[in-house]
Amino acid sequence: MLQSVSDFLVITKRQLLQMIRIPEVLIFATIQPAMFVLLFRYVFGGAIDSGVEGGYVQLLMPGIFVQTVAFTLAATAVGLAADMQKGLIDRFRSLPISRSAVVIGRTVGDTLQNVVTLIVMGLVGFLVGWRPSSGPIKIFLGFLFLLAFGYSMSWIGVIIGLSVREERVAQNLVFMTVFPLTFLSNAFAPTTGMPKILQYFAEWNPVSTMVAACRELFGTENVFGATANSWPSQNPILMSLIYMFLLVAIFAPISVRKYVRVSK
Amino acid sequence: MKSIVAQELVKSYGKGGVKALDGLSLDVEEGTVLGLLGPNGSGKTTTVRVLATLLTPDSGSATVAGIDVLKHPDEVRKVIGLSGQYAALDETLTGWDNLTMFGRLYHLNSSGAKKRAEELLEQFSLTDAARRPIRTYSGGMRRRLDLAASLIVKPKVLFLDEPTTGLDPRGRMEMWGVIDELVKGGVTLLLTTQYLEEADQLADSIAVIDSGKVIARGSADELKNQVGGERLEITVEANQIADATRLVEQVTGVKPSVDHGIRKISAPVSNGSASLIQVLRLLDEAKIHPLDIGLKRPSLDDVFISLTGHVAEVVVGLEVGGKNAAKRK
Ligand SMILES: Nc1ncnc2c1ncn2[C@@H]1O[C@H](COP(=O)(O)OP(=O)(O)OP(=O)(O)O)[C@@H](O)[C@H]1O
Numbered sequence: 001m002l003q004s005v006s007d008f009l010v011i012t013k014r015q016l017l018q019m020i021r022i023p024e025v026l027i028f029a030t031i032q033p034a035m036f037v038l039l040f041r042y043v044f045g046g047a048i049d050s051g052v053e054g055g056y057v058q059l060l061m062p063g064i065f066v067q068t069v070a071f072t073l074a075a076t077a078v079g080l081a082a083d084m085q086k087g088l089i090d091r092f093r094s095l096p097i098s099r100s101a102v103v104i105g106r107t108v109g110d111t112l113q114n115v116v117t118l119i120v121m122g123l124v125g126f127l128v129g130w131r132p133s134s135g136p137i138k139i140f141l142g143f144l145f146l147l148a149f150g151y152s153m154s155w156i157g158v159i160i161g162l163s164v165r166e167e168r169v170a171q172n173l174v175f176m177t178v179f180p181l182t183f184l185s186n187a188f189a190p191t192t193g194m195p196k197i198l199q200y201f202a203e204w205n206p207v208s209t210m211v212a213a214c215r216e217l218f219g220t221e222n223v224f225g226a227t228a229n230s231w232p233s234q235n236p237i238l239m240s241l242i243y244m245f246l247l248v249a250i251f252a253p254i255s256v257r258k259y260v261r262v263s264k
Numbered sequence: 265m266k267s268i269v270a271q272e273l274v275k276s277y278g279k280g281g282v283k284a285l286d287g288l289s290l291d292v293e294e295g296t297v298l299g300l301l302g303p304n305g306s307g308k309t310t311t312v313r314v315l316a317t318l319l320t321p322d323s324g325s326a327t328v329a330g331i332d333v334l335k336h337p338d339e340v341r342k343v344i345g346l347s348g349q350y351a352a353l354d355e356t357l358t359g360w361d362n363l364t365m366f367g368r369l370y371h372l373n374s375s376g377a378k379k380r381a382e383e384l385l386e387q388f389s390l391t392d393a394a395r396r397p398i399r400t401y402s403g404g405m406r407r408r409l410d411l412a413a414s415l416i417v418k419p420k421v422l423f424l425d426e427p428t429t430g431l432d433p434r435g436r437m438e439m440w441g442v443i444d445e446l447v448k449g450g451v452t453l454l455l456t457t458q459y460l461e462e463a464d465q466l467a468d469s470i471a472v473i474d475s476g477k478v479i480a481r482g483s484a485d486e487l488k489n490q491v492g493g494e495r496l497e498i499t500v501e502a503n504q505i506a507d508a509t510r511l512v513e514q515v516t517g518v519k520p521s522v523d524h525g526i527r528k529i530s531a532p533v534s535n536g537s538a539s540l541i542q543v544l545r546l547l548d549e550a551k552i553h554p555l556d557i558g559l560k561r562p563s564l565d566d567v568f569i570s571l572t573g574h575v576a577e578v579v580v581g582l583e584v585g586g587k588n589a590a591k592r593k
């Protein structure tokens with residue numbers, strides 16, 4: 001048991017080392033969401049009448065946070081596909097290490113990367129007027145929630161990365177799925193404008209429940225959601241926890257199995 | 265004792281796809297080197313991947329260091345080292361990072377992993393490049409670091425898949441030196457190669473594979489004898505061919521074969537050097553001065569062709585064997 005913990009920590013450490021050896025990767029991974037914050041804040045911020053205290057940016061920040069951590073899936077998928085392509089996964093598989101070490105190490109590593117990204121984004125948000133008003137404990141919980149969501153999304157990335165085996169394919173596949181998911185949600189605009197059927201979809205969408213949960217934890221009224229009055233939109237924190245639990249419970253065992261059997 | 269045993273391995277890729285292994289059996293005595301020699305696509309890599317627990321065969325069985333590969337892959341992984349056909353390293357990290365990481369994954373403690381990394385970098389003449397990212401390494405350096413990574417805990421059984429493919433002649437000589445050292449240290453080695461010369465040089469015993477099966481087995485000498493013994497070959501001026509042929513026949517007692525195009529006379533001999541001296545003396549008395557004369561043992565090339573009916577594919581211009589093969593084609 002102790003051995004398998006130290007095994008996955010070695011893999012995680014490898015990722016942190018990569019960040020040090022090529023800092024550009026992390027810098028760009030951070031600049032991109034920071035740019036999103038600025039664009040949305042100043043491009044849509046003027047057009048969308050939010051009606052909440054402190055303005056659109058209060059609603060926007062939870063949306064952008066969730067979008068960013070949802071893309072952990074991409075980081076994981078692309079990273080693993082690259083390792084497959086280079087034959088590194090094969091080498092790991094020929095070592096006497098626990099069968100889950102490589103995939104756990106990867107998901108944890110990608111989550112740690114999120115810590116840095118979230119801190120930078122939070123600071124940028126603060127600079128442009130984001131003021132979470134719920135007190136330090138809830139704010140902390142909000143960030144913890146985000147990290148947990150990113151972590152559970154990361155497991156889907158494991159399966160994609162090990163299945164496609166090719167960095168570029170992974171990249172495209174991921175963008176094609178995650179982008180619609182983040183836009184068919186309450187993250188950036190109210191769901192009222194959507195056809196009723198899409199409103200239901202948007203409210204059951206885990207991205208929406210996460211965004212709603214974060215708005216609650218950061219102390220902003222979620223005026224963008226709950227137009228269809230679905231259960232998840234009324235219990236976003238509970239529903240998000242259920243989603244996260246399901247994601248890990250389903251995809252983690254599949255991922256480990258896949259890793260054990262994967263053969264290039 | 266046998267260190268590696270494979271019995272009747274069968275492996276197809278995909279559903280009803282290529283049969284990469286088609287009843288392959290082999291064994292390697294402890295402390296010896298087996299050269300697995302075969303052309304592209306003959307199943308070398310597949311064999312190595314099955315033995316190194318990376319791939320499950322459709323049928324058949326295998327043991328490595330006495331451990332069943334299919335039943336106890338985890339135990340097998342503790343005693344093997346693998347350096348695959350393509351260097352498998354983290355390109356963004358330095359050589360040092362890679363070796364310490366693998367050291368930790370072999371469960372050395374932190375200082376143990378560092379110490380071992382230092383030793384290996386020294387042993388493979390990579391100390392100067394230790395702090396550079398792998399992506400700045402040359403092909404030969406990568407290959408050496410990859411090999412180093414498979415030696416972190418001294419393995420009982422080592423698998424090297426085409427360790428010198430893509431290296432220049434100097435890189436190959438260096439790699440051969442390194443492999444020689446390892447073998448002296450007592451490791452059991454299974455080495456795959458497309459280079460006949462390499463198998464001849466490094467392996468105690470050779471298994472020739474083609475289409476997923478072992479088609480011949482033995483020491484380099486045994487394989488060469490299988491094709492035929494020594495031959496005496498003489499090249500002379502065109503107008504002297506007839507006389508020279510008569511002399512050769514007189515000595516060897518066999519009717520020589522003559523290639524008028526390249527003016528070469530050749531005949532099988534049983535007591536090579538004695539016949540050579542005798543022929544030289546007779547030629548000298550007859551005032552015939554051969555342009556070239558010598559005893560030729562069949563090369564592994566000859567063996568390969570006579571066994572598989574086709575020429576081994578060889579990377580352009582890397583070796584004498586390759587040129588011979590091309591010429592014969
Ligand atoms: N992942 C795969 N999917 C489908 N077919 C494969 C796969 N890997 C290998 N093959 C096929 O199996 C056969 C044996 O391949 P293998 O890689 O073992 O040959 P090899 O002797 O190592 O060749 P080379 O000298 O080119 O490395 C080939 O016909 C190859 O096309």
Ligand SMILES: [Mg+2]
Pocket residue numbers: 308309310349425
């Ligand atoms: Mg191969």
